Amino acid sequence: MLEESFSELELTRLEKLRAMEEKGMDPFPIRAEQTHTSKEAIESFSNAEAEGDDTPIKVTLAGRIRALRPMGKIAFAHIDDRDGRVQLFFRINDLGEEKMEMLSDYFDLGDFIQASGYMFRTRRGEVSLYVEDFKMLAKALRPLPAAKDEIVDGEVLRHAKLSDPETRYRQRYVDLAVNPDVQEIFKIRAATLRSLRDYLDNHDFIEVETPILQPIYGGAAAQPFTTHHNQLHQDLYLRISFELYLKRLLVGGLERVYEIGRDFRNEGVSYKHNPEFTQLEFYWAYSDYQEVMQFTEEMIGFAAKQVLGSTKITFDNQEIDLSPPWRRVELRQGILDATGIDIDEHPDSQSLEAAMKAKNLNPKPGSTRGKLIDSIIGDFLEPNAIQPTFIYNYPRDISPLAKSKPGDPGTVERFEGFVGGMELCNAFSELNDPLDQEQRFLEMGRAYADDDEEQHPMDDDYLNALSYGMPPAGGFGIGVDRLVMLFSGRRSIREVILFPHLRSLSQDE
């Protein structure tokens, strides 16, 4: 029972609720009659005041009580609503004894209140609501874990604010209710998604939705979550990427498509990995990775301007400028500069592994050449790519869906974008030769043990689709959560996901 979990503080509030009900007052009425937000009410008054118009501004406000200062026969309160905070002023002369008692007997911090009256300016100069009537909109039985706010030089300084990360993530509703900067992150997130959609829509892309439950997973190398359809007796996977479905649409003649949605990867959790995360992928017929590169830097620059009003951001105490053009580093040259190793001189894994050992780079034994190169990228290029950087021309064996460079079969037309030392996006000229694609699937299968779920399973229907002809195309994927991390200056992916994954608490907790 909920009641059994209540603390002494909460039981006191429950008693107030019961007392209200006994008096015939509904602590959870169905309807509210809000006419203005806090900001609208204050602006209406300020504008009228500036024009010397003293016609009363009658309003009904609704919000959560965040401060309450009873002073005998008067009282002040502050309420929060969706666009700000406003002060309420209660006075016994106008409300009567009964209403004033109602305020002190039944109302607590955190309760939702509706108050009607007219706007005025207090002696201290704060535009406030002179309350003529009010009612409870919803009783908060648990107290919000926030102390008081102090205004210092116009800035709201919150004392003893909720900061325990576990409580903040497990009870995000409380975090949001109490920490305005957290609400701000998710406004940035919404604005980011909107700007990305705007940009793509304006370039004639259409947004589509493809299956999340997939009979064959693909498009990335990651372990999937598995599930089962009972009636169909069919095992299914939660998608690890959208890629293979979106490219089927290219076959179908949808020349510019994108999808924004959730991917699921059954792998480690870290400050930049969550088991489910938001991905944007687009596919663009008759384009290629060079054009996509240019498109990417313009799209991110556009989004930054839309969301933040500037392409300059601060991330991890570093100033980053997202405006195009971004730095371009050819992979071979980048590795040569960083480590002195020329990967072209090491066409097989044994040779490269030896070269890495000679430079004390600790190669993981038995890795493929591509995996070794990838580890060099992760160790030497990625952490140093603070300013936006495209690294391009990747090894073929770690890029089974990308097209080879003409005249250089070991290298594919692929780039990854890095910002703030973090991989942000991945793109390539799409492999559209079904025979080559079949070979790649087979090669990938050989690179893994038979029971390794990271192996790329053969997708016969995808090969079938390619066999009908897929136009040459550029494709692109970006981790939207990471982009929001950059835009909001947060170093942890959990800060930009409303309900990040945490372990379950034990039953007897």
Place this chain on the structure above:
RNA sequence: GGGCGUGUAGCUCAAUGGUAGAGCAGUGGCCUUUUAAGCCAUUGGUUGGGAGUUCGAGCCUCCCCACGCUCACCA
């Protein structure tokens, strides 16, 4: 999975192995322009859970749980 760290009142935090405290919140009282309102009084704890060492454990040891940082893993 490994290493390091954290867990004390609703929140933020104190407390040499020796009576578990403070501020805010709460409760009662005073207060007709406050804004971290103020003043007086006051309630509130299985110190994450369990075991051990000790005359005595919030503190030391072990096990477990959760969270954080980090390494590994991660196209």
